[in-house]
Amino acid sequence: AKSRGKNTFDFYAPELTQSVRARLTMEGDLRAALDTNQFLLHYQPIVSLNGAGVQGLEALVRWQHPVRGLVPPDEFIPVAEDSGLIHEIGDWVIDAACAQLAQWDARGLSHLTLAINLSPVQFRRDGLVSRIARRLRQHSIASERLHLEITESLLMEQNRHVAETLQTLDAMGIGLCIDDFGTGYSALNYLRHFPIRQLKVDRSFVEDMLHAEDTRALVRAIVLMAHALRLEVVAEGVEEKSQLELLREMGCDQVQGYLLSRPLPAAEIPGWIESQRL
Numbered sequence: 001a002k003s004r005g006k007n008t009f010d011f012y013a014p015e016l017t018q019s020v021r022a023r024l025t026m027e028g029d030l031r032a033a034l035d036t037n038q039f040l041l042h043y044q045p046i047v048s049l050n051g052a053g054v055q056g057l058e059a060l061v062r063w064q065h066p067v068r069g070l071v072p073p074d075e076f077i078p079v080a081e082d083s084g085l086i087h088e089i090g091d092w093v094i095d096a097a098c099a100q101l102a103q104w105d106a107r108g109l110s111h112l113t114l115a116i117n118l119s120p121v122q123f124r125r126d127g128l129v130s131r132i133a134r135r136l137r138q139h140s141i142a143s144e145r146l147h148l149e150i151t152e153s154l155l156m157e158q159n160r161h162v163a164e165t166l167q168t169l170d171a172m173g174i175g176l177c178i179d180d181f182g183t184g185y186s187a188l189n190y191l192r193h194f195p196i197r198q199l200k201v202d203r204s205f206v207e208d209m210l211h212a213e214d215t216r217a218l219v220r221a222i223v224l225m226a227h228a229l230r231l232e233v234v235a236e237g238v239e240e241k242s243q244l245e246l247l248r249e250m251g252c253d254q255v256q257g258y259l260l261s262r263p264l265p266a267a268e269i270p271g272w273i274e275s276q277r278l
């Protein structure tokens with residue numbers, strides 16, 4: 001069926017044909033990747049600024065492609081979302097994350113939380129909550145150990161099913177965080193209506209903060225507002241010591257970024273945590 005499709009596409013504008021074909025190829029490759037276990041997770045430490053050290057990690061998916069090598073998520077998640085494969089990839093991520101928590105537990109790292117990224121598309125299919133609950137149960141993981149990073153756009157959908165799903169996840173004890181905070185929408189009203197516990201200040205703000213006075217003011221205001229609403233603030237993409245110091249001075253709760261650690265393979269996490277204790 002694929003080669004027939006190819007001939008049909010050849011009829012149309014060649015530029016379009018090429019991008020359509022690339023997409024179809026990637027879709028096929030993604031399906032194969034699911035069948036042959038080509039996905040893996042890397043883990044980036046999230047470090048507390050109030051002396052508590054590493055409290056948690058964020059799981060970031062990668063694709064070990066047989067020809068292209070390690071493919072970053074920005075290159076395949078959009079295709080996975082359009083094709084619906086994100087449901088299966090997302091379920092794999094949930095399972096792999098819970099299995100990894102159980103493995104770290106066995107090594108005495110039972111205080112760690114793990115944040116996973118959820119696509120808005122995953123909320124459009126029923127049963128997300130029960131699939132998460134089943135994985136937690138299967139791997140004997142307390143739901144408080146799992147954090148879910150969601151986007152502002154999901155909350156702006158004003159969808160009752162989404163709102164109820166978030167309420168249920170919160171009631172289970174799962175921590176909900178808003179990812180890339182500040183990039184999506186200027187309306188902050190929605191924050192009052194959802195059970196959010198954490199804001200992740202987008203990397204672009206952290207990057208501009210040192211040079212741009214207005215960005216610095218914005219980050220300071222986000223921290224103040226978040227704390228007034230009893231939300232925690234995590235700053236993403238911290239690469240320089242001066243950024244970390246400024247964020248500490250602003251009262252930011254946690255930081256994440258290359259300055260502390262790049263996302264690491266699971267096997268390197270216990271050693272990294274050990275090295276922080278020294």
Ligand code: C2E
Pocket residue numbers: 044059060061072073074077093116117118119149179180203236237238239256257258259263
């Ligand atoms: P994100 O959730 O905002 O993740 C942070 C991204 O910034 C990661 O890129 C991380 O490697 C990178 N990063 C961390 N610290 C620094 C830093 O100090 N400097 C710079 N320049 N970058 C830093 P990554 O792993 O390529 O992920 C890209 C995006 O792909 C993620 O952005 C997230 O939106 C998405 N993604 C990753 N894993 C998943 C997943 O399992 N499911 C879904 N739906 N999306 C995922």
Ligand code: CA
Pocket residue numbers: 058117149179
């Ligand atoms: Ca994230």
Ligand code: CA
Pocket residue numbers: 179180200202203236
């Ligand atoms: Ca982010």
Ligand code: CA
Pocket residue numbers: 180
């Ligand atoms: Ca991002």
